Amino acid sequence: MKDPIISIDGLTVDYGGRRVLDAVNLDIERGEVIVLLGGSGSGKTTMLRHIIGLERPDSGTIRVRGIDINRCAPRELETVRRSMGVAFQESALFNSMSIEENVSLALRELTTLADPVIEIMTYMKLAAVGLGESGRRLPQELSGGMKKRAAVARATALDPEILVFDEPSAGLDPIVAAGLDDLILLLNRAFRMTILVVTHELASAFHIADRIAMLYNGSLIAVDTKDSFRASTQPRIRQFLDRVADPITESPIVENHLRELAGMAEAKA
């Protein structure tokens, strides 16, 4: 690891007495696409919220471009945030604004660019995600996939060095999800953006990732290239890759009875 753009060291988070993240260490290299995998409740969204500076950890440090985002001055945090674009799971587009207003918001608020320049840049950002002609529409008039792409356009408005995606494929059909994956790769290859994707979609992860990190019960159990990850023999990773379910009920007796009733016998002892 030569030049980590994001460096997480000993990140520990407790919520209501429950440990959600346990001493997580992770370095993200400049220009790579890293996918953070994990099941529901594994702590990946919590980790993402800490990386983008929305939460403060109980202990540990997160450095983005060398700046400790939890102990830096507000001005420095603002600089870090300007270098980072975030596409949220639910898109989080401002419903009272048109798509082009959503995309141009950061340009209007954080730059001194003239209005015509902002209009051109907004059109270019929207055109890059295939929404050049949809700028005047409101978010509620768009499909799920279009909203996600609009969120990407907004996240890239200031040409950030780092782009973060929270569950980009969630709720999308496979074709639209594949299109979004291609868009992520395009942004990475064309603009050398460092991209962090939080997901539990395996097909998407293996398509876009340079490296894959996996969280299990708040601990990082693997950080590897996708080929090594795919070949892993670690039981939890294998369970995830092979889609092996945890027991449905807490009681094996109840589960066996349910399986018998459902005709899915092969009752386990």
Add this chain to the structure above:
Amino acid sequence: MNVLEAIGRGVDNRLAYVGGLTIQFWSGLRSTRHVLPIAGKRGRWRAAISQMAAIGVDAVPMVGIMSVCAGFILAMQVGSELRRWGALQYVMDVVAVGFTRELGPLLTAVVVSGRSGSAFSAEIGTMAVTSEIDALRTMALDPIEFVLAPKYLAALITIPCLTILSSAFGILAGAGFMYISTKTTLPMYLRYIYNSIDLHDVFTGLLKSFVFATIIVNVGCIEGFRTRGGPDAVGRSATTAVVRSTYLVILADVFFTAIFYLVHKG
């Protein structure tokens, strides 16, 4: 959980709420300059203008009807007593002073709290549960400056205006009562009112309206920012915003009325 722990937790929660409200108030006050035309950030004043329409213009019919009704009720109630003493003309003083000092600001605050306080909370609460507030923060935009400040500036301008309007409507309702009961004409009534109100009464009412505006906006917004969960949480926040802001408006009214009473007496 034992009793002491429960009390401690309750006190802790309330202190945290008051602390949060205070911090938000100062941040909001500092951010309001960014919404001003010319001196503020570009285009931000447009948000304040649309808020002024929502808080002020749209509330005029409701404030007007409530003030006319309250003015007429006050005149009738006071009139029925004063008539027995042959002092019906004092109805005009009671209505004039009552509305400029007390009922104008209070009625306006109750109407705005119910209409706009709940709307602020619902709007910001929805933004919170759909991650729009998080999106603002990740874009290096301060939600207080972006969401609260236009509302605050709009409320600081429109609530005093609505208060003046409410007092005017209430006083005019008194004119109706006086015409029906004593055939006092409007010019006579207005001359009498002009002599019975002094600037101190108007100042008292307006000062209260600024304080009420601050309470309504800050309570409405903090309830929105604190919303967690789903759509039901948004509804709960809106209800809490109205209840708490009305409660705090009444408390502030008692406090300021007591201060003015003591100052005036002294």
